Amino acid sequence: MLDLTQTAKETRAWACYDCGKCTATCPVARAGAPYSPRRHVLATNRHPPQELAHDGSLASCLTCRLCDARCPAQVAYTDLVRRLRELAHRARSEQAGPAGELEPECPHGGALQSVMRMMGKRSTQQSRLAWLARAEPPSPVRGSAGKRSDFAAVNPPPTPSLEAKGAGSGELKTEPERGQVFYWTGCTMYYDAFFPELDLATLRGTRAAVALMNALGITPIVSPNERCCGHDLLWNGDRENFERLARQNVRLVADSGAELLVTSCAECLRTWKLDYVPFFAGRPPRMVHLTEFLTENLAALTLKPDGQRRVTFQDPCRLGRHLGLYEPPRQVLAALPGVELVEMRRHGPAAICCAGGTWSNCDRFAKQVQVERLREARATGATVLVTACPKCQIHFRCAMNDPKLGGDIEIELRDIAELVADAVRAS
Amino acid sequence: MSTWDPNIVVFACNWCSYAGADTAGVARLQHQPHFRMIRVMCSGRIQPGFVLRAFEKGADGVLVSGCHFGDCHYVFGNERAVEQFEKTRNVVRLLGLEEGRLRLEWISAAEGKRFAEVIDEFTDQVRALGPSPLAGERAGAAAHA
Known part of the structure; x- marks a missing residue:
């Protein structure tokens, strides 16, 4: 069993003086979710672990570290929530036995x-490197010779469109x-x-x-x-x-x-x-x-403009607040001729995350965070939203699928490497 | 004489394929018995997580079955099943599992004979592929009855 006293020490939960900045700053709580980081911190200091282990709202945390950045007492809430999730995970597996189901509710069915x-x-x-080959041969549907005409008709081998x-x-x-x-x-x-x-x-x-x-x-x-x-x-x-x-x-x-x-x-x-x-x-x-x-290595690359583009940059939470890397992507973008970076209102250490992080918390509140962020990106006047993490792409792309909002929040999404590769190819 | 028998999971929809299995049973059709059947209301419910979980837990083959097109009790559930199946197959391919371990078939409630044939054919196919590479590391593997 996780020692909560030790955890409170190591994550500085004990230092919490109940100011509530964490919950006030949390993008999920601000979207109206019944979730409060403050409550988890206080509960760690006060309660026996059983209550926390069965707290379903632990999965709501995006682990984006925005609250850690705001906390005046340097409580490491994100580290705390990870430990509490381990506690919850152990409780679930003990309850369910060896064949038990261990994921939190996942939008992709685990x-x-x-x-x-x-x-x-x-x-x-694994057979994970097919993308390295230029032309992927059409994959044969094995063991399907003969009588599977209807299946083959509706379900042809995937075209190598990617x-x-x-x-x-x-x-x-x-x-x-x-x-x-x-x-x-x-x-x-x-x-x-x-x-x-x-x-x-x-x-x-x-x-x-x-x-x-x-x-x-x-x-x-x-x-x-x-x-x-x-x-x-x-x-x-x-x-x-x-x-x-x-x-x-x-x-x-x-x-x-x-x-x-x-x-x-x-x-x-x-x-x-x-x-x-x-x-x-x-x-x-x-x-x-x-x-x-x-x-x-920028000096060794010949970069030419590939058209004129205004872009904005999504700081991935892992790159930014987790690792402190705000400058490298900006230096790369600044080096690209024809690319102009316009920052979103909340950027760098204040950036809002893509709200999908760990495949554990997709709900209407996360969706709202994404929609709000995409509106912010659109408000910059940029035509491209550049990211440095594939997860950001997935979650923003998914949000854009909303048929009621589609046009309002649609923006081209690219990985930063693609922009640099374009500039190298243009030369 | 110990021959290896595969461990197969069959997902079947309530309205067609499961009833097709019943038809096979009522007609006393013989087929190989090395599968466990999981009934769902519609093949459209069979999302990648179900099939991947089966492989994770050591299934040697997974058969997804539902109503023929135009016959779906929920009109287009089986079309959704195709989308889900396609995703699943993409991922199974990346994980390095042979594609012959995964199959989608439409079997109606009247097709008892076809059910027996599909089961036999798929069982032979999986048997030829041998044990799944993932089957060895099953946690708490239950011996097949």
């Missing part, structure tokens, strides 16, 4: 958590196992496969990142054995399955001999830099976000 846990199994041999939308022309050069630079792709191929209705192409950012490294003369490692970083499981409270993934991923990168790990996913970076620390044996590689990597 499918994504299931995928993450499957990736954690050692025997899983590949066609890919950034970067020509072959992408990668290494499967060993090298100097490890490009950590994250789960973009899974997202594009799982959300066909959102017309997503998070893989475009992934492809663009590899193309940019190639343009710099680097052949990065892109491993067929990369597994989910476990970020969402950890933030759902499932530490056991997170640790399975962490151990395997740390070993994979250690065995590659890479000295530098680059990722374009803000969540993966947070997980690698902060949550994987206890799993490193020996010296870990240097870990950077793609935008940090690009700022260091």
